[in-house]
Amino acid sequence: MQRRTVGVVVNGVTGRMGYRQHLVRSLLAIREQGGLPTRDGHVIWPEPVLVGRNATRLGEIADRHGLTEWTTDLAAALARPDVEIYFDAQLTSLREKAIRQAIDAGKHIYTEKPLAEGTTAAKELAVAADAAGVRHGVVQDKLFLPGLRKLKRLIDGGFFGRILSVRGEFGYWVFEGDWQPAQRPSWNYRTGDGGGIVMDMFPHWNYVLEELFAPVRAVSATIATHLDARVDEQGETYRADADDAAYAVFELEGGIVAQLNSSWCVRVFRDELVEFQVDGTEGSAVAGLRRCRAQHRSVTPKPVWNPDLPATEKFREQWAEVPDNEEFDNGFKVQWEAFLRHVVEGAPFRWDFHSGARGVRLAELGLESARTGRRVEVPA
Template sequence: MTRRPIGIIVNGVTGRMGYRQHLVRSLLAIREQGGVALPDGTRIWPEPVLVGRNEAKLREVATRHGLTEWTTDLSAALARDDVEIYFDSQVTQQREKAIRQAIEAGKHVYTEKPLAEETDAALDLARVADAAGIRTGVVQDKLFLPGLRKLKRLVDGGFFGRILSVRGEFGYWVFEGDWQPAQRPSWNYRAEDGGGIVVDMFPHWHYVLEELFGPVRAVSAVIATHIPERVDEAGRGYPATADDAAYGTFELAGGIVAQLNSSWCVRVNRDELVEFQVDGTEGSAVAGLRNCKVQHRAVTPKPVWNPDLPATENFRDQWTAVPDNEEFDNGFKVQWEAFLRHVVAGEPFRWDFLAGARGVQLAELGLRSAREGRRVEVPELRR
């Protein structure tokens, strides 16, 4: 076995997503399995270089996992010849500047979303990266979730016939931080720090809708800041200036209508934290993070509306589970493996900066729709 080491800067590794999903469950998990196998028998071997602003936290993370390469100096890390990839999971406001610095250093770039705060900036990053001849990628993890992969299998197999609509519910109650600590960072609720559920979730909804059902042609959105005051990690109260709920309608190619609710102010009464119901002429499906169930046209019951009598049917029991039929690995890890093969072996990877820019565009237009109280068309982005 030939090992092909590849240095990877992991910037933002002390944050929740950077540490848990990208370092531990992706890069270190890839090392534990012996690397990423290529057809010629070579194994791609990630060599993480941890980067962040807090020296004590970086040292603690590195020590915990037996890693020796870490620094608070991004420029010094980018100057290293043994580093080929820059990965960014910082707060959004810090991302664009760091990515430009990585592009100037000639590094391939993989990043959390959103790619930038504004569409023009995201599109410019795509153009600058293309001009520099580097490979780019944006995390689109939900495409690799078991539930959505089963849903994609149904779409590809023609199960639905003509798809009519998509309805999605995402969210949970994020505690205000006073009598129970919040389970999300406080910056998420400050617009001035790049927070807001639209900029967080609409890029997700963009790639889910586009990859499974078709391009988004128009958006209508209503947003809200339901909880106006919260308490931060230090116990200090602060005004919540960012939206914490968004109610969106998305018009897709082919006449499909998608309605997606996103909220950090909702108590969960569903099987999973996110669920999508897809209805078509031949059948329907409900997919979550892991599970997917279906009801075909031929076995659809005939409910009758009668509010004067209690329901005698258990509607949930009238659906059939879609089998796994394969092993599902961690979605972040699967996309990391694909990006590493893209960089080292040139394998196709379509989730590039232009795809990321389209997600930023949908968030920007969703905010415009809410601000102006109208439907907004989504123009096609080009390099």
């Protein structure tokens, strides 16, 4: 089949997410499968142009994967007529300026979240992208994970009846970097570099809650910097002043209450690094990244509270596994394919800058709630 080549600037490819999930497991994976078929019998063929600040690392990545196009000059990359899409996986603090450059260059834009460091800037980017007539999208990968897709199937099928509440636990222990290397880059723990778990995770929680359940109408949050000293990539101790844990209650439209804990200072005692329990009048389910288990009201056991006797019921065994019923591809790759189709074929793509701006807004309101110690309403 004839190729429809789409040049894609990948900015921030030397970072963990930009390299692993977006370059290797998405764009290069699409090429490895022979491209992305279109309705008219062509295949979309993404052609990455790697951009970053470290020429040595860019060259190494390009050589490793047989790529030839890379540069440290973003302006030059955006000026190329064969480039149609700009993708941003940089530090959050660098993102707004680069996206504005891409808008001015007339490129379609796909970006990691958060879209910007503040709500005002995020909304301005959405308005500017609309005015320029470019297509735009924000990574919302959790929606495409097998566990949440199976949970969505239960919701759409009416399994829960009236949904009452959502309870979520996310996180793991991120090592301080002294006696074991940290699993996350040091900028995550510095406010000056755009770090903090609220700005990292609340945009995720906004689209998960909004798309699966209902829009958020109020938030009450408590945040903490549990570990105030960490060791960076050069072995230097630095002051970690960004929030590394957040404990929040989100009130959703229609009366659903969602409680979500996010922490990089928690040791995991659950099956997956993130799990959501949804309880409804007709049934409940627990969904993680890949698995989803459910319990209908007709088979719900009747435990009795008795602290004087050991529990004999094996509660986990009383839940049924929700079957896959389909093959699940990498969530990042699935959304990349949707955005490529959006650019080339005009296929619908609702995860745009406006959605991304709502996620930034929720993060800012969560920080406001933590700072003031009060419940904060989310504007409709």
